[in-house]
Amino acid sequence: MSVAGAPAGPALGQAAGPAPESATRSGGLTPYFLLLPLGLALVVFFLLPLLSQLNSSLTSGGLEEGYTFDWAFGNYVEVWVDYWPQFLRSFLYAATATLLALLIAYPLAYTIAFTVGERWRPVLLVLVVAPFFTSFLIRTLAWTTVLADDGWVVAALRASGLLFLTDGVGLTSDGRVLATPLAVILGLTYNLLPFMTLPLYASLAGQDRSLLQASGDLYATAWHSFWKITWPLSLPGVVSGTLLTFIPATGDYINATFLGSMRESMAGNVIDALFLRVRDYNHAAALSISLMVAIVALVVHYVRRAGTEDLV
Amino acid sequence: MTATQTPPQADAATSTGNSLDIRGLRKHYGSFAAVDGIDLTVPEGSFFALLGPSGCGKTTTLRLVAGLEEPTAGEIRIGGADIAHLRPHQRPVNTVFQSYALFPHLTVFENVAFGLRRRKEKGIDARVHEMLELVELQHLAGRKPSQLSGGQQQRIAVVRALVNRPKVLLLDEPLGALDLKLRRQLQLELKRIQTEVGTTFVHVTHDQEEAMTMADTIAVLNKGKVEQIGAPVDLYENPRTAFVAGFLGQSNLLSVHVVSRDASTVVLDFHGVRLTMPAARLSASGTAVEAGVRPEKISMAELGRAPAGTNAIDGQIIDASFIGVSTQYVVQSLADPEEELTVFSQNTSTQLHQVGDRVSVHWHPEHTFGLHEGAWIEADAAEIAS
Numbered sequence: 001m002s003v004a005g006a007p008a009g010p011a012l013g014q015a016a017g018p019a020p021e022s023a024t025r026s027g028g029l030t031p032y033f034l035l036l037p038l039g040l041a042l043v044v045f046f047l048l049p050l051l052s053q054l055n056s057s058l059t060s061g062g063l064e065e066g067y068t069f070d071w072a073f074g075n076y077v078e079v080w081v082d083y084w085p086q087f088l089r090s091f092l093y094a095a096t097a098t099l100l101a102l103l104i105a106y107p108l109a110y111t112i113a114f115t116v117g118e119r120w121r122p123v124l125l126v127l128v129v130a131p132f133f134t135s136f137l138i139r140t141l142a143w144t145t146v147l148a149d150d151g152w153v154v155a156a157l158r159a160s161g162l163l164f165l166t167d168g169v170g171l172t173s174d175g176r177v178l179a180t181p182l183a184v185i186l187g188l189t190y191n192l193l194p195f196m197t198l199p200l201y202a203s204l205a206g207q208d209r210s211l212l213q214a215s216g217d218l219y220a221t222a223w224h225s226f227w228k229i230t231w232p233l234s235l236p237g238v239v240s241g242t243l244l245t246f247i248p249a250t251g252d253y254i255n256a257t258f259l260g261s262m263r264e265s266m267a268g269n270v271i272d273a274l275f276l277r278v279r280d281y282n283h284a285a286a287l288s289i290s291l292m293v294a295i296v297a298l299v300v301h302y303v304r305r306a307g308t309e310d311l312v
Numbered sequence: 313m314t315a316t317q318t319p320p321q322a323d324a325a326t327s328t329g330n331s332l333d334i335r336g337l338r339k340h341y342g343s344f345a346a347v348d349g350i351d352l353t354v355p356e357g358s359f360f361a362l363l364g365p366s367g368c369g370k371t372t373t374l375r376l377v378a379g380l381e382e383p384t385a386g387e388i389r390i391g392g393a394d395i396a397h398l399r400p401h402q403r404p405v406n407t408v409f410q411s412y413a414l415f416p417h418l419t420v421f422e423n424v425a426f427g428l429r430r431r432k433e434k435g436i437d438a439r440v441h442e443m444l445e446l447v448e449l450q451h452l453a454g455r456k457p458s459q460l461s462g463g464q465q466q467r468i469a470v471v472r473a474l475v476n477r478p479k480v481l482l483l484d485e486p487l488g489a490l491d492l493k494l495r496r497q498l499q500l501e502l503k504r505i506q507t508e509v510g511t512t513f514v515h516v517t518h519d520q521e522e523a524m525t526m527a528d529t530i531a532v533l534n535k536g537k538v539e540q541i542g543a544p545v546d547l548y549e550n551p552r553t554a555f556v557a558g559f560l561g562q563s564n565l566l567s568v569h570v571v572s573r574d575a576s577t578v579v580l581d582f583h584g585v586r587l588t589m590p591a592a593r594l595s596a597s598g599t600a601v602e603a604g605v606r607p608e609k610i611s612m613a614e615l616g617r618a619p620a621g622t623n624a625i626d627g628q629i630i631d632a633s634f635i636g637v638s639t640q641y642v643v644q645s646l647a648d649p650e651e652e653l654t655v656f657s658q659n660t661s662t663q664l665h666q667v668g669d670r671v672s673v674h675w676h677p678e679h680t681f682g683l684h685e686g687a688w689i690e691a692d693a694a695e696i697a698s
Contacts, residue, residue, distance in 0.1 A: 208411065208413065210409050210410075210411050210413040211413050211415060213380060213407075213409065213413065214407075214409055214413035214414075214415070215415070215426070216400050216401060217378065217400055217401070217406055217407045217427075217473070218401075218406070218426045218427035218430060218472070218473075218476065219401040219427055219430040219431050219476075220401075220426075220430050221401075224430060228415075228426075229415060232417045233416070233417055
């Protein structure tokens with residue numbers, strides 16, 4: 001019975017045969033040539049700045065006394081000691097916002113992909129992206145109005161007693177939402193929601209619907225079908241969605257600036273302040289590099305754990 | 313044009329065991345009747361094919377039995393119990409889907425074990441391996457479906473359903489995605505599996521050869537209704553409707569008049585030529601009817617040399633296509649140039665007839681079947697649809 005696939009094998013091989021030959025005839029360097037613009041862009045806009053930053057993170061001195069490169073690893077120790085709370089907050093807020101975004105985006109993407117009719121699907125997808133037509137800054141600033149202390153949202157939250165609850169956990173304080181962790185997390189969630197929704201939608205919409213009929217035929221309830229079929233098959237979307245949300249959220253400082261206070265400042269705020277206001281480039285660079293390394297380490301660990309390359 | 317023939321145990325009341333009985337089944341989508349009153353009985357342990365062109369209602373019928381669609385009216389009984397309104401997983405049936413619908417993230421083993429795990433059955437390992445052995449794919453238990461060939465995926469889809477020991481296995485065009493050679497091979501394989509496990513198979517297909525190769529009984533469906541039910545040979549040799557005559561192979565249909573009919577024989581007139589046929593093979597009443605004969609049943613002799621006792625028509629060859637094992641001739645009747653007969657002639661001699669030759673085509677009266685007047689129009693349409 002193993003011969004079943006055999007006829008296809010040689011036929012495929014033959015079909016694929018001429019293609020590489022013609023590729024070599026036109027010169028083995030062509031692919032590299034085509035990659036050149038990308039390579040150059042990466043060198044100029046990523047590698048060189050990164051090296052420059054690495055250099056300044058290991059440099060001591062300042063604007064007045066001048067800079068000397070002396071492997072000043074002390075810069076790193078100093079930023080860790082001084083700014084570990086902001087650092088930690090970055091990851092905590094980003095993780096919470098990512099989780100919230102996943103909880104909101106999954107049902108949304110599922111509905112668009114599975115339950116909405118063919119006609120409405122494109123409309124809803126445009127609506128998901130629609131907020132991007134307004135600037136990031138304006139959208140974030142708009143939330144200060146929505147969450148204003150005397151606005152109806154906060155009034156409703158107060159009246160329902162929900163605010164009392166979040167006050168208790170420390171997400172909000174003094175019966176207000178603005179300038180609390182909750183506001184920053186909500187802002188991050190809102191701003192990054194499309195980055196979560198679209199990959200999830202793509203992985204859900206690509207699923208073969210007959211799989212659910214098959215699992216139903218094989219005695220699975222709707223609940224089982226979801227957890228055994230739909231969810232595992234959407235994991236690639238979950239992984240890319242969470243990465244696209246978590247990474248920008250960790251480095252973000254706009255939300256913390258407008259929706260938070262000093263108590264909510266994140267690593268991004270510190271880097272912003274050190275670079276642009278204090279002009280302490282060495283420590284700013286050290287903090288940036290630390291943040292980057294931490295994110296990369298977390299992401300690598302996460303992707304390994306998720307093991308998405310094993311799927312499909 | 314309803315079911316004119318049903319296998320022996322047609323009566324639902326007398327059917328026993330786990331036969332599948334469908335009575336008055338209807339499925340309407342708005343004003344469109346996809347399934348328009350179907351009655352059929354599938355005896356336990358048989359290989360039953362639902363055959364018809366796309367849109368004839370065969371897949372809808374299968375989905376109604378599977379529980380993937382809710383019937384508008386009618387009964388679906390398995391072993392006497394009406395299952396028409398049960399949920400899919402409550403029915404003693406399993407389905408092999410057209411696209412196989414194998415779970416891409418699970419191994420072959422887990423795919424096959426899926427139904428057993430959901431029902432928390434015992435001895436899963438043994439049962440899965442027994443099934444994989446049945447299709448000789450034990451060595452692929454740890455693979456993912458994407459690592460299998462089309463034929464292997466198809467076999468896994470079959471055993472994934474069979475492992476649950478359904479009373480009826482439903483196959484929805486299971487070979488449709490495969491190339492011709494593989495399809496032939498898997499037809500035999502499916503037939504072998506069915507014989508080995510003895511489960512009732514209901515197979516939906518639009519491929520008449522596939523249905524005839526595999527099935528014990530075929531129901532030919534057209535426009536949501538059953539045209540004819542019977543063994544492949546019966547359907548082919550004695551089509552009762554124009555649709556069946558055209559859908560299952562080619563047929564020649566001649567406009568004739570009934571001269572006389574008694575209990576055993578009907579005498580027909582074709583432009584002064586007397587043709588005879590068994591009375592049982594004429595399904596139309598009235599005097600104007602059509603006499604049909606399959607192209608391979610016709611022989612050719614020199615003009616006027618047709619053997620006695622045969623139905624013979626004189627004509628002229630207007631087209632000949634040499635195919636190798638056989639030659640396909642088109643013979644135009646001398647009496648009526650409107651009437652042409654297609655003849656498949658085995659190339660047993662190297663002397664072939666030429667275009668322009670005048671010949672007597674003849675066939676055994678037993679091979680004649682009779683249909684109603686104008687049947688050739690429906691038969692032509694059915695032949696194009698097949």
